[in-house]
Amino acid sequence: MNEDLQRAVQWFPGHMVRTMRLLGERIALVDVVIDAIDARVIASGGNPMLDELAAKRQRITVFTRNDLADPNVTAAWLERFREQGRSAYAIDARDKRGITLLADLLNAIATPRGTARVMIVGIPNAGKSSIINALVKRTAARAENRAGVTRSLQWFRVNPKLELLDTPGVLVPKITTPQAQWKLALVGAVPRERYDPFEVCMRFAEWCATTLGRSDVPDVETFARARGLLRKGGHIDEHNAALAYLTAFNEGTFGAISLEHPLHA
Ligand SMILES: Nc1nc2c(ncn2[C@@H]2O[C@H](COP(=O)(O)OP(=O)(O)OP(=O)(O)O)[C@@H](O)[C@H]2O)c(=O)[nH]1
Ligand SMILES: [Mg+2]
Known part of the structure; x- marks a missing residue:
């Protein structure tokens, strides 16, 4: 494996250690834990340390970026969670109307003190702060x-009966498989400086062709040529082409693609 990808596997900076400690302390104050997982990576987008924390409270799993995921695969994941007796909802956190079901559920939580406190956890870039913004109906976080992006724990009040705690993302200390590694890099859970974007794009394109059987998803070279991302001499500018490719993927340019299916997880 490429050295850059190797380094990313080991990426568990001090602020994540600190966040885990703070989450452990604050769990006593909360009634419900929402764990946010990118709908495209339901298997590797989780975190067993956060699962353990969430297991101490009523837990609701929210699949974010539903708009970017394959609807059939999301339906299969929701079914899998239902079979396991887990509460799960798929949302597009940017669509304020789509969050109504979740908002109703949270507003219906009754606690002895009258206010329900909800902690939102997940790996980096999972969409935690976006869920808060959708629920408070403004760009608060x-x-x-x-x-x-989020570096500290912060409370947000939706209404007198509902308070939300936004938290920084925490990755697993070691991403065990190379597959999980490029997938987490692709969806933006690993900072850009921790991996080689060109390699991640190559692996994705190869996976699309072989595993997904999608011949219409371009490789970086084809993508770059179509967009004119060339250097003098007609060679592609690998780094910038790869960054543009990552952005295109995350904007849904290649279609709704889920990277993990419950049958293969
Ligand atoms: N298309 C789409 N984009 C989303 C969705 N949810 C969040 N995003 C985008 O994903 C990006 C990351 O969202 P954040 O809410 O900052 O993620 P976070 O989990 O708080 O990230 P950290 O604070 O860095 O851990 C933002 O650009 C959001 O607009 C969604 O459901 N669909
Ligand atoms: Mg955030």
Whole structure:
């Protein structure tokens, strides 16, 4: 495996260690844990450390980026969760109307003190802050398409009966398989400086052709030529082409693609 990808596997900076400790302390204050998982990577987009934390409370799993995932695969995941007795909802966090079901569910939670406190956890860039913004119906929490935007724990009040705690993303200390590694890089859970974007795009394109059987998803070279991302001499500018490719993937340019199916997880 490429050295850059190797380094990314080991990426578990001090602020994540600190966040895990803080989450452990704050769990006593909350009634419900929402774990946000990107709908395209339901298997590798989870985190067993956060699962353990969430198991201490009522838990609701929210699949984010439903708009970018294959609807059939999302339906299969929702079914799998239902079979396991887990509560799960798929949303497009940017669509304020789509969040109504989740909002109703949270607003219906009754607690002895009258206010329900909900902690939102997940790996970096999973869409945690976007869920908060959708529920409070304004841009209250900073949300950007890169890993590590939220740096501290912060409370947001939706109404007098509902408070939400936004938290920084926490990855697993070691991403075990090379497959999970390029997938997490592709969906933006790993900071860009921790991996080689060209290699991640290559692996994705290869996976599309072989595993998904999609011959219409271009490789980086074809993509770059179509967009004129060339250097002098007609060679492609690998780095910039790969970055543009990652953006295109995350904007849904290649269609709704789920990277993991429950039957193969
Ligand atoms: N298409 C689409 N984009 C989404 C969705 N949810 C979030 N995003 C985008 O994903 C990016 C990351 O969202 P954030 O809410 O900042 O993610 P986060 O989990 O808070 O990330 P960290 O704070 O870095 O851990 C933003 O650019 C959002 O607009 C969704 O359901 N669909
Ligand atoms: Mg955030």
